[in-house]
Amino acid sequence: MIVMNQNSKPSPAEGGVLEAPKRTLFQENWNLFRKNRLAMAGLVIFVIFFIIAVGGFFLTYGRSPVFDPALVRLQEKLRPPLSKPNLETLKPEELPRLGIYLFGTDDLGRDIFSRMLQGAWVSLTVGFIAVGIAVVIGVFLGGIAGYYGSSQIPLGHLLACLLLGGGVIAIVAGRTAMGISLILFGGATAALLIRVGYAEGKRPIPKALSVLFFNLFSVDVLITGLIDIMLCFPVFFLILTVVALIPSKIHYIMIVIGLTSWMGSARFIRAEFLSLREQDFVTAAKALGVSDWRIIFRHMVPNAMSPVLVSATIGIASAILIEAGLSFLGFGDASYATWGNILSSGKDFLFDAPWLTFVPGFAVLIVVLAFNLFGEGLRDVLNPKLKERH
Amino acid sequence: MSCGNEPLLSVENLKVFFHSDGTVSRAVDGVSYEVKEGETVCLVGESGCGKTVSVLAILGLVPQPPGEIPGGEILFKGRSLLELNEEALQEIRGKEISMIFQEPMTSLNPVFTIGDQIEEAITTHEAVERAEAQRRTIELLADVGIASPEERMKDYPHNLSGGQRQRVMIAMALACEPDLVIADEPTTALDVTIQDQILHLFRELKKKRQMALLYITHNLGVVAEIADRIYVMYAGIIAEVGNVEQVFRNPNHPYTMGLLASLPSRVRKGQPLYSIPGAVPDPAYKPQGCPFNPRCPYVNEICRREFPEMCDFGDHHFARCPIIFQERKNL
Numbered sequence: 061m062i063v064m065n066q067n068s069k070p071s072p073a074e075g076g077v078l079e080a081p082k083r084t085l086f087q088e089n090w091n092l093f094r095k096n097r098l099a100m101a102g103l104v105i106f107v108i109f110f111i112i113a114v115g116g117f118f119l120t121y122g123r124s125p126v127f128d129p130a131l132v133r134l135q136e137k138l139r140p141p142l143s144k145p146n147l148e149t150l151k152p153e154e155l156p157r158l159g160i161y162l163f164g165t166d167d168l169g170r171d172i173f174s175r176m177l178q179g180a181w182v183s184l185t186v187g188f189i190a191v192g193i194a195v196v197i198g199v200f201l202g203g204i205a206g207y208y209g210s211s212q213i214p215l216g217h218l219l220a221c222l223l224l225g226g227g228v229i230a231i232v233a234g235r236t237a238m239g240i241s242l243i244l245f246g247g248a249t250a251a252l253l254i255r256v257g258y259a260e261g262k263r264p265i266p267k268a269l270s271v272l273f274f275n276l277f278s279v280d281v282l283i284t285g286l287i288d289i290m291l292c293f294p295v296f297f298l299i300l301t302v303v304a305l306i307p308s309k310i311h312y313i314m315i316v317i318g319l320t321s322w323m324g325s326a327r328f329i330r331a332e333f334l335s336l337r338e339q340d341f342v343t344a345a346k347a348l349g350v351s352d353w354r355i356i357f358r359h360m361v362p363n364a365m366s367p368v369l370v371s372a373t374i375g376i377a378s379a380i381l382i383e384a385g386l387s388f389l390g391f392g393d394a395s396y397a398t399w400g401n402i403l404s405s406g407k408d409f410l411f412d413a414p415w416l417t418f419v420p421g422f423a424v425l426i427v428v429l430a431f432n433l434f435g436e437g438l439r440d441v442l443n444p445k446l447k448e449r450h
Numbered sequence: 451m452s453c454g455n456e457p458l459l460s461v462e463n464l465k466v467f468f469h470s471d472g473t474v475s476r477a478v479d480g481v482s483y484e485v486k487e488g489e490t491v492c493l494v495g496e497s498g499c500g501k502t503v504s505v506l507a508i509l510g511l512v513p514q515p516p517g518e519i520p521g522g523e524i525l526f527k528g529r530s531l532l533e534l535n536e537e538a539l540q541e542i543r544g545k546e547i548s549m550i551f552q553e554p555m556t557s558l559n560p561v562f563t564i565g566d567q568i569e570e571a572i573t574t575h576e577a578v579e580r581a582e583a584q585r586r587t588i589e590l591l592a593d594v595g596i597a598s599p600e601e602r603m604k605d606y607p608h609n610l611s612g613g614q615r616q617r618v619m620i621a622m623a624l625a626c627e628p629d630l631v632i633a634d635e636p637t638t639a640l641d642v643t644i645q646d647q648i649l650h651l652f653r654e655l656k657k658k659r660q661m662a663l664l665y666i667t668h669n670l671g672v673v674a675e676i677a678d679r680i681y682v683m684y685a686g687i688i689a690e691v692g693n694v695e696q697v698f699r700n701p702n703h704p705y706t707m708g709l710l711a712s713l714p715s716r717v718r719k720g721q722p723l724y725s726i727p728g729a730v731p732d733p734a735y736k737p738q739g740c741p742f743n744p745r746c747p748y749v750n751e752i753c754r755r756e757f758p759e760m761c762d763f764g765d766h767h768f769a770r771c772p773i774i775f776q777e778r779k780n781l
Contacts, residue, residue, distance in 0.1 A: 085606070210515070340556040347509055347551075348571050348622065349543035364562045 099437020105430035113184035116177030127157055129178040129397040133169035138413045140164050141172075164415045166405055174418055177395035179420065182398045183427065186314050186383040187376035193318025195372050198325025201283050203324070203356050203364075206333020209280030216272030220249040237415045284330070287323045295320050296382060303391045310393040313386060317379050324375070325368045332364030366442035373435030377428040384424050399424050457484035457525075458590045458662050459508070459547075459630055464522030466512055467728075468733075475733040477503045479686035480522070482492075485630060490656065490663045492673045494709075495683030498730060501666045505632050507532075509549060520636040526630070536610075545575040548623040552635040554615035558607040564591075565603030573627035590621040593658075595651055613644035614781055617651065624655065630747075632664045635671065670713060674698060682706050685731055685741040692767035702761075702769035703777065704746045740770075748773045766780050 093099060119126040135149045139163040145155055156162075156171050163172035230239030249272075256269055268307030302316050336342060337360070344356050386392050387400025394401065399420040406416025466478040484492045489496060493501045506512050508524055508531060523533040523745030526547065531539070551557040559567060561717040568590060569583040578586075584603075594617040609614060625633050633652070637645035649672060656663060665736075667673060673680055673694070680697045682690040682705065690703040703709045708726040710716060717723050717767055728745035737744055743753040750773065760768050761775035769775070 340551055340553050341559045343511065344549075344551055344557040344619070345559070346511055347543055347549040349540045349545060349574055350570065351540060354574075359559050359562075363559070383733075 069092050084163065092441045093437055096437045096440060098433045099440070102293070102430040102433030102435075102437060105426060106403065106434055109180065109427050109430065110184065112177070113180040116179075117181040120174060120178040120181070125174075127171065127174035127177055129170065129174040131170060131174075131188075133165070136161075136165050136169040137167050138165060138409060139169075140413070141415050141419075146253075163419045164413065166402070166413070166416055167409060170397075172402065172416065173268075175402055176399070176419060176423060178397045179399040179402060180204075180423070181367075182396050183380045183383065183424075186310070187379045187431075189314040190317035190321065190379040190383075191372050191375045193315060194322040194375060195325050195368060197319070197322035199361060199368065201322070202284070202326035202329030203333060203361060205280050205283035206330040207337055207352070207356050207360070209278060211279050211373060212275035213279060213282060214253075214272060215274045215276050216249060216253045216269075217275060219272070220253060221245050222246075223249060236400060280330075283326070287326055290320070290323050299382060299386065300389070300391060303386060306391050308391055310396055310398075313383060313391075313393065318380055321375060321379065326373045328367040328371060329361070331365050332367065333360060336360050336363055370435050370439040370442065373431055373438055377431035377435070378429075380424065381428055455487075456528075458487045458489075458524045458527065459664070459668060460484040461504065461508065462523040462525070464518050464524060466500070466507050467518045467526055468519055469516050473486055473734040475509050476686055476720070476736060477733050478507065479736070481683070481686065481688055483681045483688065483691075485662045485664050486672060487629070488656075488660055488662055490521055490665060490676050490678045492664045492677035492680045493683055494668065494670065494680060495662065495674050496668055496730060498733065499683045500686040501683055502634055502735075503515055505549070505634060505664065505666060508632070509543050509547060510534070510536070537579075541575075544571060544623075544628070545626045546628050547630045547632065548626070548628040549632040549634060550619050550623045550636045554612050554619055554636075555639065557619055558615055563604050563606055564610070567660045568618070568622050571622045586625070587621075591618070593624070593645075593655070594618070596619045598622075613647065616640060616644075616648055618650065620648075620655070624659070624661075627659065628661060630662045630664060632666070634666045635668070636665075638667070638669070645672070652676065670698075670709065682709070685736060686733060687741060687770065689742070689771075690769040692763075692769075696763075696765070696767040700767075702763050702767065702774050703742075703771045704774065705742050705746050706769070708745075713778060 066187060093103075120129050131154060133150060136145060139145075139161050141162060143161050143164065144159075145161065147155075156173070158173065161171055161173070163176060165171055166175070207423050225246075227239045227242030227244075227246055230242055232234075232239075244383065252269070253272060256272075261397055298320055299316055302320075303313060306312050306316075333356075345359050351357070383392070383398065383405065384400035387398045388404045388407075390401075390404060392398055392401050392404075401415060402420040403424075406413065407421070409416055461481060461483050464478055464481045465476070466480065468475040468477055477498075481500065481504050483491065483493070493504070495501050503512065507519060508526070509729075510531065512519065519532060524780075526542070531542070534542070549744070558564065562570075565584070565587050568587040569580070569656065572578060572583045572586055573594070587603055588599045591603060596602050596614060596617055602610075603612075604757055607618075616639075625666070637648050652663065652665075653676065663676075665672075665676060677694050679691070679693055681688050681695065682703065684705045690697060690701065690706045692702075697706060700709065701710055705726070708724075711724045712726065714723060726745050731741055731744070737754070739755050740749075740753045740758045743749045746753065748771075753773065758770045760770050761772055763769055763775070763778065
């Protein structure tokens, strides 16, 4: 994965010193990245968006925010961008802070600029939290599938897990008695397995229980199967279904997006782990007595992260798009202004007030494009094969 | 610490088999050796004869499946390593037995500084503070002959040369002052001058610290330089055991004789180099009887039928060849 850029060393003829330049890998990659103009543009837009979104959070937060995205001024509805407020009909505290309606107002006279600011924050948090959840799940499952892949899962373990999981679901669904009995059964199975399992090798497993130790399939089959099943669902419709069933809170939406988009990172990590686990440094770490968890998460994950980083960057863009899409369809959280629901309310006035559509539309376009360009630039830099092209 | 003749490590009749597609490769097929405290023991043999697998089994690093250890015993300080569970083994790995690998280029994690990696070797087994771990890291790096260790410890593996990396690997192996260091062809990937420096370093370190060294190599020159005792392995078995003098001057197994005869220094100028005819048997399809019999110049009917016994040539010199044993006795 990591290749030094040999060209950067000064030749002895010019410098006279054969000392390799003290540059970290980050500096190496940064120099390469800087040459990619589109990716740099993506990064710059990303940084600007980040500042605006964080600023937007502080400016629109609280009881009396600097920019109030929820302030209704019915007499000022559908004012075009850059128009001046009507000073006669507005109370002083209702005046827009900038003195003008920078992006116009919507059908309730709410300031689109304030709403866009709040929407930027929502988009940013949706992108990062959803992708954060996806990456954590992906790295965890992918890492286990890649590292412990060939270990077999005995039937009994699966049974105990299903019973316990079923019990929790039953309790959550309101069937308390059934849930508790399932959990008790599951616990009993687990205790039995642990008791018999520890004695394994010292005395033979009783005939009647040997069925519990029948190896059903390997960890790898279980996890890749789970990934394939999840990939079968068209993600957007899966999210739509789930969001329709749960209360439409922005946090739930973030979690649902995260829970349905971890498969890419899981696959990347698994694939990287399959080759990494045969590497000498992993054996060397084992020979030093380092524990499995530490080997997986401290030694192997950092070596496997670069494709995940790239897919996460692009994943942020698609999470923002999914959230905007959900809001547009009316499944979003109505208590926040998001780019999606500004778009959604704007579609009714497409010809009367086109700015209601264009402003959030362009914002989504630019941010998503920026993340995609940034992600692709990152991929070019982190992939040693593509590196040679520059 | 045990005293006297009690060996630090003794491997008894160890067998390691690998299963693949219905065939069984008998990679290690009944190997016994022992390492006493402070001793340097060499395991010599060509590629694929089971040297590395037998030491991986000591540390419990043979992947199971496809590997299987159907028999034998490994005693370290009187404890049977094959019966220990994973957690107990992790306690021993790196702390009491550590291992140095063949490829210094790939045995270090590319994303951490070498200082971090040596510190990890220390903190894995000992509850010490960061500053203390750092101080010991610098000390270790100085011990293995790395110049300006304070600066070097901030370097990444790619900043170092092969020889330096192998020194770092040695420093990691020594971090917790183990009683036994297993070196798996530590100089094979290095050029001859660096190889000599590393061997010199091993000798120095052995003088300084009380540690036993189990050195695996296929390089007879290296063996002659450092070994107290030599185990010659062939196709998963021990062919001959003895000290340098015995094995090099007076080899008693046809395989050892063949190996020594093929050394370029033993062949007169202008003569073609000697080589043992034939090839190493496939570990899945070993010949019946003595595994060396298809290539042996002394072969007779018994060799093709019966697995040879270890014969005592006196003064701790053993070879698994009854034919030579008879010959020597009749002289």
